[in-house]
Amino acid sequence: xxxxxxxxxxxxxxxxxxxxxxxxxxxxxxxxxxxxxxxxxxxxxxxxxxxxxxxxxxxxxxxxxxxxxxxxxxxxxxxxxxxxxxxxxxxxxxxxxxxxxxxxxxxxxxxxxxxxxxxxxxxxxxxxxxxxxxxxxxxxxxxxx
Amino acid sequence: xxxxxxxxxxxxxxxxxxxxxxxxxxxxxxxxxxxxxxxxxxxxxxxxxxxxxxxxxxxxxxxxxxxxxxxxxxxxxxxxxxxxxxxxxxxxxxxxxxxxxxxxxxxxxxxxxxxxxxxxxxxxxxxxxxxxxxxxxxxxxxxxx
DNA sequence: ATTAATGTATCAATGTTCTAATACAATAAT
DNA sequence: ATTATTGTATTAGAACATTGATACATTAAT
Numbered sequence: 001x002x003x004x005x006x007x008x009x010x011x012x013x014x015x016x017x018x019x020x021x022x023x024x025x026x027x028x029x030x031x032x033x034x035x036x037x038x039x040x041x042x043x044x045x046x047x048x049x050x051x052x053x054x055x056x057x058x059x060x061x062x063x064x065x066x067x068x069x070x071x072x073x074x075x076x077x078x079x080x081x082x083x084x085x086x087x088x089x090x091x092x093x094x095x096x097x098x099x100x101x102x103x104x105x106x107x108x109x110x111x112x113x114x115x116x117x118x119x120x121x122x123x124x125x126x127x128x129x130x131x132x133x134x135x136x137x138x139x140x141x142x143x144x145x
Numbered sequence: 146x147x148x149x150x151x152x153x154x155x156x157x158x159x160x161x162x163x164x165x166x167x168x169x170x171x172x173x174x175x176x177x178x179x180x181x182x183x184x185x186x187x188x189x190x191x192x193x194x195x196x197x198x199x200x201x202x203x204x205x206x207x208x209x210x211x212x213x214x215x216x217x218x219x220x221x222x223x224x225x226x227x228x229x230x231x232x233x234x235x236x237x238x239x240x241x242x243x244x245x246x247x248x249x250x251x252x253x254x255x256x257x258x259x260x261x262x263x264x265x266x267x268x269x270x271x272x273x274x275x276x277x278x279x280x281x282x283x284x285x286x287x288x289x290x
Numbered sequence: 291a292t293t294a295a296t297g298t299a300t301c302a303a304t305g306t307t308c309t310a311a312t313a314c315a316a317t318a319a320t
Numbered sequence: 321a322t323t324a325t326t327g328t329a330t331t332a333g334a335a336c337a338t339t340g341a342t343a344c345a346t347t348a349a350t
Contacts, residue, residue: 020308047327057310062327078327079317099259100269107252108270109175113218113230115185116245118270124245125253125267165338192297202340207297223297224347 009037009045013054021056025064033073033084044074044082071095154182154190158199166201170209178218178229185231189219192227 011028013021032038044050047065051058065082068074076082111121156173158166177183189195192210196203210227213219221227256266 022308046325048325058327059311059329060309063308065327076327077317078315079325081326096260100256100261100266103252103256103259103261104266104270105175105179107248108179109218110216111245111248112178113185114241114244114248115231116248118179121245121249122267122270124249125263125270167338191295193295203297204299204341205339208338210297221297222347223345224295226296 011045011050011054013056021054021060022064022067025050025054025061026068029064029068029073038084040084040086042084044084046081156190156195156199158201166199166205167209167212170195170199170206171213174209174213174218183229185229187229189227189229 009028009032011025013024015021017024019027029038029044038044044065045053045061047058047061051061054061065074065076069076069082069085072085074082075085108118108121112118154173154177156170158169160166162169164172174183174189183189189210190198190206192203192206196206199206210219210221214221214227218230219227220230253263253266257263
């Protein structure tokens with residue numbers, strides 16, 4: 001059945017960005033998972049289908065899928081297609097922690113180069129937190145679905 | 146008095162890690178800033194001094210320094226040396242607060258784009274603080290003659 | 291002015307990443 | 321069984337990253 005569009009997620013590539021094609025694909029898949037456009041069990045565009053749509057080589061799509069499969073995000077089945085894995089949530093947490101560590105270290109370094117201490121930064125972010133709390137109040141940080 | 150070690154921060158390189166030398170240097174400088182072993186105005190090892198100590202080419206050290214200078218972390222002065230940027234001296238309290246706000250907002254925005262909530266970030270930075278506070282490390286950075 | 295210290299620039303050698311051409315293999319549909 | 325659809329593997333070449341040899345430029349000290 002070929003009812004759906006090949007690229008129903010509207011993936012796009014920016015050749016001028018300097019970011020490798022396969023990484024752009026990975027990022028957009030991650031985003032789609034993060035904002036709920038892709039859920040456990042969903043099928044992704046086929047390697048060839050997406051390759052045609054993006055006008056790149058199927059291998060480049062396959063590489064993006066392969067890397068996400070190694071991370072446990074996707075599951076590829078020859079003959080059937082590529083799907084969002086069910087166990088993605090746990091492995092995603094590890095990736096999330098790594099990314100947060102990286103972002104935080106970079107930020108602290110930069111702030112420290114301006115002479116701000118870690119305590120000072122944390123205190124300020126506490127104030128920041130209070131400011132934004134009067135706006136929206138639907139942050140459940142520590143539980144997962 | 147010229148007896149201070151060239152590599153008083155005890156930088157090391159791991160050739161087997163797969164991480165480029167210049168990136169290892171950057172990371173160790175960032176860490177030293179984050180945990181307070183390096184502060185505004187401090188001089189870093191000279192390009193040649195550190196290169197000799199690490200047994201690599203001066204260009205590799207220079208590249209690490211250069212990248213940190215582009216990011217505003219370091220300041221290199223030909224003939225004098227390389228120093229941790231000391232922007233805070235020129236700043237009054239208002240400017241200082243404005244910069245911290247700017248840095249913080251940028252960081253939070255970026256982290257939020259990865260799906261991290263403000264609470265999550267603050268919690269993580271709290272852990273970071275605890276880690277670096279137990280900082281009576283095994284460093285005898287002073288000369289021991 | 292000279293020298294010694296510092297960072298900077300240029301270029302080449304080597305290794306790695308990225309993408310594509312092409313062929314192969316497994317599964318589903320018929 | 322045959323065919324269409326799917327992912328997979330191999331290889332090659334271009335682009336980029338990494339490091340080092342070497343020479344240059346600026347500043348501080350004398």
